[in-house]
Amino acid sequence: MLDTAFASSTHPKTPHIPIQIPALVQPSSIQLSLVIPTYNEASSICSLIRQLSTHLDTHLPGIYELIVVDDNSPDYTAKLARELQKEVPQLKVICRHQERGLATAVLRGWQAAQGEILGVIDGDLQHPPEIILKLWQQIQAGADLAVGSRYLKSGGVSHWKLSRRIVSRGAQLIGLAILPGVLSRVSDPLSGLFLLRRKTLAGIPLSPKGYKLLIEVLARGKVGSIAEVGYIFQERQNGQSKIQLQTCVQYLQHLIHLRFSLGPFGSFLRFSTVGLSGTIIDMALLYLLHDPRNLGWGLIVSKLISSEVAILNNFLWNDLWTFRSVAKLQPGVLNRLKRLVKFNIICLIGLSLNSFLLILLSEHLGIHYLLANLIAIGIVVFWNFYLNSKLSWRVTKAKPNPSSNNP
Numbered sequence: 236m237l238d239t240a241f242a243s244s245t246h247p248k249t250p251h252i253p254i255q256i257p258a259l260v261q262p263s264s265i266q267l268s269l270v271i272p273t274y275n276e277a278s279s280i281c282s283l284i285r286q287l288s289t290h291l292d293t294h295l296p297g298i299y300e301l302i303v304v305d306d307n308s309p310d311y312t313a314k315l316a317r318e319l320q321k322e323v324p325q326l327k328v329i330c331r332h333q334e335r336g337l338a339t340a341v342l343r344g345w346q347a348a349q350g351e352i353l354g355v356i357d358g359d360l361q362h363p364p365e366i367i368l369k370l371w372q373q374i375q376a377g378a379d380l381a382v383g384s385r386y387l388k389s390g391g392v393s394h395w396k397l398s399r400r401i402v403s404r405g406a407q408l409i410g411l412a413i414l415p416g417v418l419s420r421v422s423d424p425l426s427g428l429f430l431l432r433r434k435t436l437a438g439i440p441l442s443p444k445g446y447k448l449l450i451e452v453l454a455r456g457k458v459g460s461i462a463e464v465g466y467i468f469q470e471r472q473n474g475q476s477k478i479q480l481q482t483c484v485q486y487l488q489h490l491i492h493l494r495f496s497l498g499p500f501g502s503f504l505r506f507s508t509v510g511l512s513g514t515i516i517d518m519a520l521l522y523l524l525h526d527p528r529n530l531g532w533g534l535i536v537s538k539l540i541s542s543e544v545a546i547l548n549n550f551l552w553n554d555l556w557t558f559r560s561v562a563k564l565q566p567g568v569l570n571r572l573k574r575l576v577k578f579n580i581i582c583l584i585g586l587s588l589n590s591f592l593l594i595l596l597s598e599h600l601g602i603h604y605l606l607a608n609l610i611a612i613g614i615v616v617f618w619n620f621y622l623n624s625k626l627s628w629r630v631t632k633a634k635p636n637p638s639s640n641n642p
């Protein structure tokens with residue numbers, strides 16, 4: 236019996252290390268490298284490869300390669316694909332034993348690819364093979380990325396049940412809410428059928444989770460012009476879907492991870508999250524030290540200790556997480572201490588600013604003290620973030636090495 240309980244997720248042993256696609260060092264006769272990720276697709280893989288090679292031999296003879304990346308499927312998909320290599324010499328087969336997951340399978344295939352144009356197509360014949368040629372035409376016309384879309388006029392989803400349509404559209408809407416600037420770039424951001432130029436990804440660390448590689452590409456890649464081609468997503472004729480509840484959880488994790496890691500807004504979100512953890516620590520410690528049912532210490536002493544502990548907590552997380560890319564450039568205990576001192580001073584000024592704004596807004600402008608405090612905290616968070624990113628975690632220019640002869 237097949238291992239249908241397979242989780243198309245990350246293997247427990249898989250390290251979460253970003254994957255990078257290299258730039259091509261040597262020119263190659265191969266122009267298009269099309270990856271086919273598979274898990275238990277024995278019933279369709281041979282037919283798909285034959286159909287693809289027929290189309291591509293006619294239109295792109297000798298300049299394409301097909302790369303099956305299989306995760307050691309128990310139904311011997313990889314073995315069947317290997318048996319086809321004599322018939323289809325453009326075919327490569329990679330069988331992974333230590334890693335699992337659709338998106339990373341595609342990236343591993345692209346790492347081994349020789350073409351300047353990289354692509355992906357499902358291994359279960361749900362993506363019509365001939366669409367690859369239309370996507371190729373779009374790339375030839377200048378697009379950086381050509382996406383097969385189910386949501387254009389010429390596209391569709393054959394006989395999907397209402398529940399699946401709702402889940403698919405719901406996932407897209409959630410994605411749009413979390414990453415509007417990314418998912419709104421195409422009509423079908425959850426598509427698994429697309430071609431792109433290698434240069435859009437070369438050298439960029441990629442960490443997709445689960446299925447939706449296109450989102451990672453749109454979020455982190457240097458993608459300029461995008462073209463879309465409508466296609467009808469076919470019903471699965473054979474084999475089983477690998478989508479599970481875990482796939483949906485990974486999709487959400489992926490979106491949240493991207494939200495926190497992209498651009499200045501991502502850093503601000505991380506900074507605010509750390510700030511929230513500091514506020515909780517501050518409140519809990521203040522209660523512990525000052526409350527008569529606990530230690531009953533004086534308010535000022537208790538507040539000074541609780542604030543300082545919160546500041547230390549915030550510093551640590553900001554150094555390890557929020558601004559880690561800058562902190563890595565300035566290693567060493569002394570540098571860390573310098574950052575800590577600056578952070579401490581800025582936060583203490585922020586604390587004074589908070590009190591000043593609280594009094595100004597509540598006592599002079601008549602705003603309710605809780606609302607006034609909320610406004611003051613909001614302003615101070617921006618203040619703290621701005622000053623700390625400019626002063627504490629400032630990217631300094633590397634000092635020239637006197638021993639080097641380079642200019």
Ligand SMILES: Nc1nc2c(ncn2[C@@H]2O[C@H](COP(=O)(O)OP(=O)(O)OP(=O)(O)O)[C@@H](O)[C@H]2O)c(=O)[nH]1
Nearest residue numbers: 243272273274306336337340357358359476477478
């Ligand atoms: N290598 C590898 N391939 C995978 C993995 N999970 C899914 N795939 C392949 O990725 C492609 C898409 O997966 P499917 O389960 O068909 O997903 P789907 O087409 O969105 O969903 P269905 O319509 O239910 O089939 C298929 O070729 C799968 O065999 C995985 O963990 N590793």
Ligand SMILES: [Mg+2]
Nearest residue numbers: 357359361471
């Ligand atoms: Mg499928």
